[in-house]
Amino acid sequence: MNKFFYFFLFILSFSGYSQTPIDTVNTDKGKMVLYSNRTWKFLLDEEFDGIMNEALFNRIQADTNLNLMQTWDNDLCFTSERNNDLSRMNDTLWLCLVDDLHKDFVAPVPGIVTSHYGYRKGRYHNGTDLNLRTGDTVKAAFSGRVRYAKWNDGGFGNLVIIRHHNGLETFYAHLSKHLVAPDQEVKAGEPIGLGGNTGRSFGAHLHFEVRFYDVPMNPEEVIDFTKKELKDENLLVQKNLFRPGAKPSDEEISGESIAAVQARTEAAGARKYYKIRSGDTLSQIASKSNTTVSRLCKLNGIRPTTLLQVGRQVRVR
Template sequence: MRWLVIILLLVTTGSWAQNRPRDFRDVKAPPIKTYTLPDSIAEIGDTTEVVEEELDDAGEASEELQRELSIVSEDTSTIDEGYTGMVEISEELQIDSVWVTLTEYYSVWDSRRINPYDIDATKFRDTVDIELIDTTTSRLWAMPMIRDTTYVTSGFGMRGYRWHYGSDLKLSTGDTVVAAFDGIVRIRSYDPRGYGYYVLVRHYNGLETLYGHMSKILVKVGDLVKAGETLGLGGSTGRSSGPHLHYEVRYQGNAINPEQLYDFSNRQLLYNQFQITNNQFSYLKEVRKLAYHRVRSGDTLSGIAHKYGTSVRTLCRLNRITPRTILRIGQRIRVR
């Protein structure tokens, strides 16, 4: 009996061992077959290489574009209202089929500032001959306005507490204002506290002339004008007490007394050729003495500003003070 039980146990154990669940750790992975890449996959690989090459080209193009943009940025960084810095020094302007290099004419073209040249005329040591009239090229001259008579109502020099940089010529509102010499319009603008509506013309002969207080401007920046050609109509705009033409003559931005060139009462040009020396700019030493005001009893910032034709804000900026700053007698206030 005992042997029978042992035999039965052995048979049952062997049967269970064959049928028990297999542990996944005991399962051997099937051998991996080696596959050959299909032709389509190989083609994709080739295409990928081409795309990478195109991306490299695009990267180079991007770098070139960035360089181009940086150049454009440099060229246009100074462009503001008007045309300051609009042209490079090496550029040329074609005026009546005559090429004029800006370095020979002026190195600056600015349609906003009357004097952008930053040249100290007190240090002027040269003698320059200006051809006011050149009959061989039909470049003539004209009085700056069309009237039978021309009267100077206020001349070049000290006027009140300010320096007057031109000659005031009597006219009636609506009288025609014309270019004195052939040239190109550099500025047309409006200055409510000064020139009113005004035009500045750059001339072939190297001078520039300014026409202020007009009631209407009939030219635009860049217009070519001949001597005697209409610029606008006379008036009394800006800082003006009555109809007149404020007329200025400038060389390299610095004003010259117009009555050194004209006999206004006889409506004549004094010279065909005008010589410029440092004598024309000796007045600047007097002008620079007016750059400071010494405070007296009763002075206020508003009173000083009115006296010198400026603003309280400008005085505060120049002197690093505020409108509430208490002024001391004897204190120097910079006014320009």
């Protein structure tokens, strides 16, 4: 990346955004627009509406009981204005955290956990704190697009929010500097900022959050921070996942493990999954499950030509 690009990212980390564009510049990361206050952001595709996972979006919109909101806004930290209520969920959503097109996960920093998600000092701590030194590189956990990259007055300090193809958003707070700009596409493991102690923070650390439609979940549901890897490529999203202070589901989810939730769901006939074995094809799976290939594709948001990965699960009912 050229020095010219980093120079303007440095400016970006210290100021807000004007709505008056005055110029555009081509960089090795794409075209950027310059505003009258000398801040920058990447130019979005004209038709981009913030939807990173169309299959998931359609399922959410189909459930009128939820009425969840999620827009694309570079200036709002919480685009639903915290009105989303996932306690009304009666169903279980199955998310693939990584897939054939977006295969990678990278731990945002190598440091150890210094504070867990949950009730802390009279208020809820909605993320996991990870140890670092000021100036350490912070990386994107999954591939996606930067929705927010600026100073946040709500206590996060310098904050980056990335919306991902798996339906989640991740928050990276208390940074000393941003290395990305709004609307920029990033890959898992790409540097997005430098660690720091900005905002409501006492000592350098990374405050890391995982949110689904603006609602926080325990990041340790998703990530083993000791091994620096995903606990599972699949995540079953149900309302108990979002209760304040929830422990990782391998310890407890209202007394049920993820396997138990899935078994209960299957027993109720609401959903059924098939674990892919070596040699399986969609036609074979459809035949075994008394359904059709087109139905499988619709249920899982895949195509007939999608490569099946051994050990992954597909929904068949």
